[in-house]
Amino acid sequence: MKRRIPLRKRLLVRLLIASVLIAVCSVAATAWLAVETTTRALREEQGQDLADDMKILAELSGYAATHPRWNGVQPLVRDLAARTGRRIALTTADRTPIADSARKGTALPLGAAATVDPLHSDTYSESGAQLTGIDPRAVGPYRLTAGERDRLRAIAEKQRSCYSRFSIDTKIETMPSGRPVILNPDGTTAPDYVPEECGYGQVATPTRTETKALDALTTGARGCLDRQGLGSDGPLYLMLNPNGRAASSRYVIGKYAKMGDTSAMKTAQSCADDALRAQLDPYVAPVAELYLGDDETAPPRFDMSPANKAKIVGAAGLVLAVTVVVTAVVATRLVRPLRALTEAAQQPPDMHVRVPVTTRDETGILAEAFNDLTERRERLESQRKAMVSDIAHELRSPLTNIRGWLEVTRDGVVEPDAALLASLHEEALVLQRVIDDLQDLAAADAGTLHLHREPVCAEDLLDQVAAAHRVAADAAGVTVRTEDGGKPWVDADPVRMRQALGNLVSNALRHTPAGGTVTLAARRDGDEVVFTVADTGTGIAPEDLPHVFERFWRAEKSRSRRTGGSGLGLPIVRHLIAAHGGSAVAACEPGSGAEFTLRMPGVPEPQG
Numbered sequence: 004m005k006r007r008i009p010l011r012k013r014l015l016v017r018l019l020i021a022s023v024l025i026a027v028c029s030v031a032a033t034a035w036l037a038v039e040t041t042t043r044a045l046r047e048e049q050g051q052d053l054a055d056d057m058k059i060l061a062e063l064s065g066y067a068a069t070h071p072r073w074n075g076v077q078p079l080v081r082d083l084a085a086r087t088g089r090r091i092a093l094t095t096a097d098r099t100p101i102a103d104s105a106r107k108g109t110a111l112p113l114g115a116a117a118t119v120d121p122l123h124s125d126t127y128s129e130s131g132a133q134l135t136g137i138d139p140r141a142v143g144p145y146r147l148t149a150g151e152r153d154r155l156r157a158i159a160e161k162q163r164s165c166y167s168r169f170s171i172d173t174k175i176e177t178m179p180s181g182r183p184v185i186l187n188p189d190g191t192t193a194p195d196y197v198p199e200e201c202g203y204g205q206v207a208t209p210t211r212t213e214t215k216a217l218d219a220l221t222t223g224a225r226g227c228l229d230r231q232g233l234g235s236d237g238p239l240y241l242m243l244n245p246n247g248r249a250a251s252s253r254y255v256i257g258k259y260a261k262m263g264d265t266s267a268m269k270t271a272q273s274c275a276d277d278a279l280r281a282q283l284d285p286y287v288a289p290v291a292e293l294y295l296g297d298d299e300t301a302p303p304r305f306d307m308s309p310a311n312k313a314k315i316v317g318a319a320g321l322v323l324a325v326t327v328v329v330t331a332v333v334a335t336r337l338v339r340p341l342r343a344l345t346e347a348a349q350q351p352p353d354m355h356v357r358v359p360v361t362t363r364d365e366t367g368i369l370a371e372a373f374n375d376l377t378e379r380r381e382r383l384e385s386q387r388k389a390m391v392s393d394i395a396h397e398l399r400s401p402l403t404n405i406r407g408w409l410e411v412t413r414d415g416v417v418e419p420d421a422a423l424l425a426s427l428h429e430e431a432l433v434l435q436r437v438i439d440d441l442q443d444l445a446a447a448d449a450g451t452l453h454l455h456r457e458p459v460c461a462e463d464l465l466d467q468v469a470a471a472h473r474v475a476a477d478a479a480g481v482t483v484r485t486e487d488g489g490k491p492w493v494d495a496d497p498v499r500m501r502q503a504l505g506n507l508v509s510n511a512l513r514h515t516p517a518g519g520t521v522t523l524a525a526r527r528d529g530d531e532v533v534f535t536v537a538d539t540g541t542g543i544a545p546e547d548l549p550h551v552f553e554r555f556w557r558a559e560k561s562r563s564r565r566t567g568g569s570g571l572g573l574p575i576v577r578h579l580i581a582a583h584g585g586s587a588v589a590a591c592e593p594g595s596g597a598e599f600t601l602r603m604p605g606v607p608e609p610q611g
Contacts, residue, residue: 018337022330023323030319055087056295060117063093067288068121068141069179076288077102092294093119101291115292122280122287137279140179143286144216147181151210158206159183165201182213220275220282227274233267340366344373398437401430443575454496454582458609461491461525461532468504469523472512480517483508488526494606495583503579504534506572507599511538514597527605531585534601542591551589552577576601 010016062083066076076093084091084104092111093101103109121138147155159175163185166173173185185206209217340361347356357377360370405427411417446453465485476483493500504523511521519539526533543551552573580587580601591597 018330018334019327022326026323026326030322034319055089056116059083059087059089059091059295060119060293063119063291063293064121064124064138065140067119067291068138070288071286073101073288073291080104088297090294090296092296093291094294095289095291098292112294112296114294116295117293118290119288119293120290122283136276137283141283141287142180143283144219145180145213147210147212151212152177152181152183155206155210156183159185162201162206165198169198169201171198180213216282220278223278223281224271224275227277228271231270231274233270233274337366340370344370347373347377398434401434401437404430405434437571441571443578454499456494456496456583458492458606459495459497459500461493461534462487462489464497464500464504465523465525465534468501468508471501471505472508475509476512476521479512479515481512481515482520483512484520484522486522486524488524490608491525491527491532492606492608493532493583493603495603499579499582503576503601504536506576507536507601510572511536511540511597511599514538514540516540519596528602530605532603532605534603535598537596537598539596542595542597543589548589548591552587 062079063076066079067073070076073093080091080093080102081104083089090103090105090109092103092105094111094115095101098111121141124136124138156175156177163173163175166185172188174188175183176186177183183206340358343358347358350356357374358370360367360374408417408423408427412419412423417423462485469483469485472483508521508523515521515538521539522535522537524535524537576599577587580603583603585601585603587602588600589597590600
C-alpha cells in the first residue's frame with residue numbers, strides 16, 4: 004500500500020515555498036536598494052541644484068556688471084535654463100518680468116531665490132570662494148581704451164622677459180578692465196622677488212582713463228568724508244587693485260592712520276565704497292529679482308505617482324509569477340525521476356525493477372545507485388538460493404550414505420564389519436566438517452568470532468602447518484616445503500592462523516598434480532607480515548579469480564569432491580584474516596599455479 008505524503012512535506016510544495024520566499028526577499032532587497040539609491044541620488048541632486056543655482060546667479064551677475072540694461076539677457080537666460088534644467092525668471096522689484104525661460108503667462112514661484120545686484124554681490128569669485136562687495140567684473144569708467152591695453156600689454160611682456168632672465172617664472176593675465184597683470188605661476192598677485200633693472204611700477208601706473216576715474220572717485224569720497232568731519236586734516240589716496248579698478252580698501256588718511264584710529268579708518272572705507280558704487284551705478288544693470296524653479300518641459304526626475312506605484316507592483320508581481328512558473332517546471336523535472344525511484348522501490352522483492360537514468364545530476368546519480376543496489380540484491384538473492392542449494396547438497400550426500408548403509412545393515416544385507424564402520428565414520432566427519440565451517444562463517448558474520456591473540460612467530464606457524472599436512476601431501480605425491488624469510492612476528496590467534504593456513508594448503512594439495520610443489524613463506528614488508536601459499540597446480544582462470552572467496556563456489560561445476568571440498572574453506576580464510584585486521588588476495592597464471600597472499604599487522608620480536 005502506497006503511503007500518502009502530506010501536502011506540506013511534498014518536495015514540489017517545498018520548492019515552491021522556497022522559491023516564493025527567495026523571490027519576496029529579492030524583491031524586498033531590490034526595493035530597499037532602490038529607495039536607498041534614490042535617496043542618495045536625491046541628495047546628490049539637491050547638491051547639484053545648489054551648485055547650478057550659484058552658477059546661474061554668478062553668470063547673471065556678470066551680465067549685470069558688464070551691461071547697463073537687461074535688454075539682451077533673454078538668450079543668456081534660455082541658455083542657462085537649457086544647461087541646468089531649471090526655470091529662470093528675472094523681474095524688477097515690483098515683479099515686472101524682465102526675462103523668463105518658461106512660456107509666457109506661467110506663474111512665478113512664490114518667492115525670489117536671490118537678488119541680482121553686482122554692486123552688492125557675495126556670490127562670485129573666479130577661484131570659487133564667496134566675496135562680499137562689488138562684483139569684480141563691474142569696471143565702468145575704469146575700462147581701458149584699446150591703445151592703453153596694447154601699451155600696457157607691451158610693457159608687461161617686456162617686464163616678464165626681464166624676469167625670465169633672472170629665472171623668475173611668471174605669467175600674464177588680463178583683468179576685466181583690460182589691464183594686464185603679472186602673476187606668479189600659482190596665481191598669486193606678484194612675484195616674490197623683483198630685480199631693480201626690470202622695474203616694477205611701469206605696469207601698475209594708472210593710465211589716463213584710470214587717472215580720470217580715480218580723480219572722480221576721490222572727489223566723491225572726499226565729499227562723504229567732509230560730511231563725516233574727517234576730510235580736513237590730510238589728503239586721500241585711492242589706488243588700483245590688481246583687477247584694474249579702484250580698491251576702496253587701499254587708502255591713507257593723515258593723522259587718523261598714524262594714530263591708529265580704527266573708527267576713522269572704517270568710516271573712510273565706507274565713504275570710498277559708497278563713492279565707488281555711485282561711480283559704477285550708471286554702468287551696471289538695475290537690481291533684479293531672480294526666481295528659480297523646475298523646468299516644466301523636462302521629465303520629472305523622481306515621481307512616485309499612482310501610475311509608477313502600479314508599475315512597481317506589476318513588476319514585482321511579474322517577478323513572483325515567473326519565479327513560481329520556473330520553479331514549478333524545474334521541480335516537476337526533479338520530482339519525476341524521484342517518483343520513478345519510489346515506485347520501483349515499492350515493488351515486491353522478487354521484481355527487480357530498474358529506473359532509467361535521464362539526468363547527470365544528483366537525481367541521476369541516485370538512480371544509478373538504486374540500479375546498482377538492485378543488481379546487488381539480485382546477486383545476493385541468487386547467492387542465497389545457491390547457498391541453500393549448496394548446503395542441502397553438502398549435507399545430503401553424507402546423510403544419504405549414512406542412511407543407506409544403516410538401512411542395509413538393519414535389513415541384514417550387509418554385516419557391520421570394521422570397513423563399514425570406518426566408512427560411516429568418514430561420512431560423519433565430512434558432515435561435522437561442513438557444520439563446523441558453517442558455524443565459523445556464522446560467527447564471523449555476526450561479529451562473535453573470538454580470537455585469543457598472542458605474539459606468534461610466523462616461521463613456527465609455517466612449520467606446524469607443513470608438518471600437519473605432510474602425510475596428505477605424501478599420499479598425493481606432492482612436496483610441501485617452507486622458505487626462510489627471517490623470523491617475523493605477528494599478534495594473532497595461533498589456532499585460527501593454523502586453520503587459515505591449513506585451508507590454503509588443503510586447497511593447494513587438491514589442485515596440485517603428483518610431482519608438484521606447495522610452498523609456504525613468510526616475510527616482513529614494512530609494518531606488515533606477508534604469508535604466501537603457492538602451488539604448481541593448474542591455476543585459476545581469470546574469469547573465476549574474483550569468485551574464489553565466495554561461499555560454496557568451485558571452479559568445477561560438477562561439484563565433485565574429487566576436485567574440491569565444501570566450498571567454504573577460502574571464505575573462512577578471508578573472514579579469519581579480516582578479524583585479525585589483515586587482508587587476503589589470490590593471484591595466478593593459468594597453467595602455472597596459484598598464489599594466495601595474506602597480509603597481517605606485524606609486531607616486534609619479543610625480548611627474552
